[in-house]
Amino acid sequence: MKNQNFPAILLSLCCLVFFCGIYTAAVWAVAQVAPNQGKGKIIFYGGNSQQYGFANIGQAFTVDKYFWSRPSAVNYNAAGSGGSNKGAGNPEYLLQVQARIDTFLLHNPAVKRDQIPTELVTASGSGLDPHLSPGAAHIQVERIAKIRGIPKERLNTLLHKYTHRPWFGVFGIETVNVLELNIALDQMK
Structure with missing residues (x-):
């Protein structure tokens, strides 16, 4: 059980960084080239x-x-x-x-x-x-x-x-x- 804690925490941190940072920035960047900057x-x-x-x-x-x-x-x-x-x-x-x-x-x-x-x-x-x-x-x-x-x-x-x-x-x-x-x-x- 203890050897599963570290991968679970690491996966959670990776998902947090990706979905809260990288993915959000990518969607915002694509919206900036759309008509009306995504508005x-x-x-x-x-x-x-x-x-x-x-x-x-x-x-x-x-x-x-x-x-x-x-x-x-x-x-x-x-x-x-x-x-x-x-x-x-x-x-x-x-x-x-x-x-x-x-x-x-x-x-x-x-x-x-x-x-x-x-x-x-x-x-x-x-x-x-x-x-x-x-x-x-x-x-x-x-x-x-x-x-x-x-x-x-x-x-x-x-x-x-x-x-x-x-x-x-x-x-x-x-x-x-x-x-x-x-x-x-x-x-x-």
Whole structure:
């Protein structure tokens, strides 16, 4: 037993030095060559170049003239990211999802209940997801077109333009960043 103590202590010290020092420094160094030095993608909007938000953190959009984002269990607070931790059968969770469905149907009367994408009524695991699938954004086009007086074809073209494709056509899925899409929507004439 005594001859195992020294290797265990040595391994612990090596891991401590590697993971607390070398690995951390390597990740920081890689972040420095990334866009924005690893601070995320910052969106500037308007003529005065004021920071509008972070494209990699979800934002609350609930006004009818905008594309709605995915609900957040943490109210889009990046300091406390996380899901609701309630199971799919939890009565409180089911009431919350039902309220979101009712609200969505009230604001989108042309949509049937079974057409609502799950992501529009359930929060992501982090509660900060800034993306929707193109289908979840497309289902909102009719509401926005009616309120803004913009033809649906123009909105569909805008949606197609802001749809991010998988890397190299293989890695990932198609997504739409809701903040970028809503800024572009405001800039339409």
